[in-house]
Amino acid sequence: MIRRKTIKTEETESLKFVPLGGLEEVGRNCMFFEYQDEIVVIDAGLQFPEETTPGIDYIIPNVNYLQQNKNKVRALIITHGHYDHIGAIPYIIQKIGNPPIYAAPITAEIIKRRQEDFPNQPKLNVITTKHGDKIKLGQYFEVEFFDLDHTIPDTLGLILKTPAGNMVHVTDFRFDYDENEQPVGLPGYEKIGKLNIHTLLMESTSAWKEGRSLAERVVIETLEELFKAAQGRIIVGTFASMITRLGEIVKVAQKLKRKVFVSGFSMKTNLQIAQNLGYLKFEKGALLPIEELHKYKDDKVLIICTGAQGEPQATLMRVANGEHKYIKAKEGDTFVFSSSVIVGNEYAIQILKDNLTRQGAKVYQSMHMDIHASGHGPKEDMKLMLNAMRPRFFIPVHGFYFMRAANKENALECGLPKNNILLPDNGQVIEITPNSTRITDKNVDAYQVMVDGLGVGDVGEVVLRDRRILAEEGMLVLILTLDKEKGHLLKKPDIISRGFIYLKEQAGVVEEIRSKIRHLIERIPRHQHLDDDYVKSLLREQLGTFIYNKTHRRPMILPVVIEV
Ligand SMILES: [Zn+2]
């Protein structure tokens, strides 16, 4: 009895940390700290769907726990403007009680613009923060922000001062290296390390890759060489979210006296935001609308566009397919793909490169040259940060288990004791006391929440399973007209197939299915009242096995029973 009581008091007084998403995947980053009646949430991102979830637009973090405790939520802190950190805000903000959102200027602007797409949502309370700001979030939490280098300006790390000690969160980042090969910003991180860091949370996306980040300076130099050598038009494909890179490309274009045309809605919006806030400064008339492209000579043109991942609707794919209104690929064009290949997109990108090359264009991609630096630091960057921060405990976050385990190795190499490095899964409750950080056996809901079109969370396992079957096996509709009284078939069953077999060429199979249906219906004892549901499940089961034996496929079987 006494022992129980001790655990109970310890529980209420310890700090809790719970990752809700981003630890068993790349994306839908969301986590929170809780102490007594106060909760601080960090990031609310989305994840793009995978092959196992056909027809799903996004996957968002599960906020059931936060919803139940929404009166405790004091703040939502957003580390930067990428969708895997901000994307779920419109879907969850009301559920968690519409708390104040703390974000740096560009991040804040992107959040507000996106919110405009959701007119029925409440007005957001966005508080703009920056490097060095110290903000009291409640009785127990105070946050201090610091700058991180990433592919979007205004990426913030945070020091969270709590009753258990100082927690530091290093979100997506990489080190940039100056002309003397020195990591930029290192002294600042070493200063934070002197604050006696209890637990460090740090991203792990590229923690398994060897080496250190490629300096953005080298990337730009390489791009400039490439641009100089181009005789005709230059078309650069990259991510709309890589605002820093976009700005540099425009600068190089100006230097080479080329006009810049931007194609892609998200690309235009982001450049505009960065320009309005003064992060990017261009000469007047440096950026021109794509409609005016034809007015300029080929060697005076540089086009920036989306679609370097082979996305079907983006500019590059439409250019390659000859479907773009203003840009047609031709001999003399130089295409540059300045972004890394996301796993799973290799094939689409290859097709894209083939199509462009067939039309006489030259295509360059990052794997051949230094024309892309990832936003996520590899091994040596991770170790630099670990050594600067010198935490007592370390929880690698952001990434699949494999990536986080690689970051554990990095920490071991930096001398952290094995038992002080934790690899929890989404939803696991971590308990932090002044002298410990440990994974408990408690969990909060963290299963995936799917967003499908405009609906949130209404796409269950059953729907997904159906979509998978439809995609892989097709479907078979059986229409039976039965005599209500006697229970026998009044006419030949109609059979409709979609994505299963081509009926006209499979007359034999179709006839076999028909006679099987007849046989099944006749076997039902006459005295038994004909029950629709019974007939349907009988057909599904029996025909399912029969069809599998014949064709080795399992289409979805949809019996329709009409009684007359
Ligand atoms: Zn990011």
Ligand SMILES: [Zn+2]
């Ligand atoms: Zn991220």
